[in-house]
Amino acid sequence: GNSVTQMEGPVTLSEEAFLTINCTYTATGYPSLFWYVQYPGEGLQLLLKATKADDKGSNKGFEATYRKETTSFHLEKGSVQVSDSVVYFCALSGGTSYGKLTFGQGTILTVHP
Amino acid sequence: DARVTQTPRHKVTEMGQEVTMRCQPILGHNTVFWYRQTMMQGLELLAYFRNRAPLDDSGMPKDRFSAEMPDATLATLKIQPSEPRDSAVYFCASVTGGAYEQYFGPGTRLTVT
Numbered sequence: 247g248n249s250v251t252q253m254e255g256p257v258t259l260s261e262e263a264f265l266t267i268n269c270t271y272t273a274t275g276y277p278s279l280f281w282y283v284q285y286p287g288e289g290l291q292l293l294l295k296a297t298k299a300d301d302k303g304s305n306k307g308f309e310a311t312y313r314k315e316t317t318s319f320h321l322e323k324g325s326v327q328v329s330d331s332v333v334y335f336c337a338l339s340g341g342t343s344y345g346k347l348t349f350g351q352g353t354i355l356t357v358h359p
Numbered sequence: 360d361a362r363v364t365q366t367p368r369h370k371v372t373e374m375g376q377e378v379t380m381r382c383q384p385i386l387g388h389n390t391v392f393w394y395r396q397t398m399m400q401g402l403e404l405l406a407y408f409r410n411r412a413p414l415d416d417s418g419m420p421k422d423r424f425s426a427e428m429p430d431a432t433l434a435t436l437k438i439q440p441s442e443p444r445d446s447a448v449y450f451c452a453s454v455t456g457g458a459y460e461q462y463f464g465p466g467t468r469l470t471v472t
Contacts, residue, residue: 278459289363289450289463290402297459335402339459346392346415347461349402 248273252336252350259326259357267321267353269310269336277338279303279312279319280347284333293321293334326357361385363464365451371470377439380467382451383432391434392452392461393419393426402450408434441471 253268271277278297282290294303299314308323319336336350364383372378384391392407406416411428419426423445425437438445448468452461 280459287465289452289465290461291463292460295459346404346407347394347402348404351401 248277248338248340248348250336250338250348250350252334252353255352256354256356259355261328261357261359262325263357265321265323265326265330265355267334267336267355269319269321269350271317271319271336271338273317273338273340273348275340277340279310280337280339281308281310281319281321282335282337282349284335284352286332290335326355328357328359331355331357361462363451363453363462365449365464365467367467368465369468369470371472372441373472374442375440376471377437378441378445378469378471380436380449380451380469382434382436382453382464384434384451384453385455385462386432388453388455388462389431390454390456391428392454393434393436394450394452396448396450396466397446405436405449438469441469443471445469446471 249272251270280295281293283293284290294305296303296312302311310319310321334353337347339345366381390409393405396402405419406426408428428434448466450466451464454461
């Protein structure tokens with residue numbers, strides 16, 4: 247079956263530091279890959295996506311590249327801000343564009359001023 | 360600003376009681392998902408519907424959980440009887456056909472004592 251593995255958290259950084267959150271996956275076929283964020287007490291919101299190999303998803307300074315050869319979709323940001331302190335989830339959906347999501351365990355990011 | 364709504368936002372109940380959670384998907388979205396979030400298991404899919412028909416409920420304990428879509432504007436998740444291990448946040452999400460982004464509701468936080 248499908249699975250997603252994220253780096254263990256929590257992650258603590260200083261403002262303007264470089265961020266990487268690792269994500270690897272196992273899936274049959276050609277999944278679509280996503281990063282979602284969760285604010286306290288709220289549901290998840292899509293941060294970025296990539297739907298085929300070598301695609302780069304980007305949004306709000308965050309980027310992730312769909313690497314089929316390493317089955318990875320690592321999230322990066324060049325300079326984090328205090329406001330980036332939320333929970334990040336890597337996810338995949340197999341096959342169809344509106345299929346069910348399989349999530350990683352989530353990574354809590356804390357950015358200090 | 361179209362949103363997925365969920366009621367109630369919080370529910371505290373005693374073991375053995377029936378619990379019903381409701382979700383109103385975004386108008387025009389034809390696929391609705393129910394996810395459960397716990398510290399131990401993370402985010403897991405319980406069930407989902409397309410055009411009101413159940414497509415997959417393999418993640419749901421069949422003996423006590425049931426999910427329905429009485430009409431296109433309402434999805435329900437029922438637990439009867441509830442148990443302490445059902446304590447979690449239950450999220451509903453919806454998506455329109457052909458799209459990738461699932462829109463999540465704010466969740467129902469269920470506590471079973």
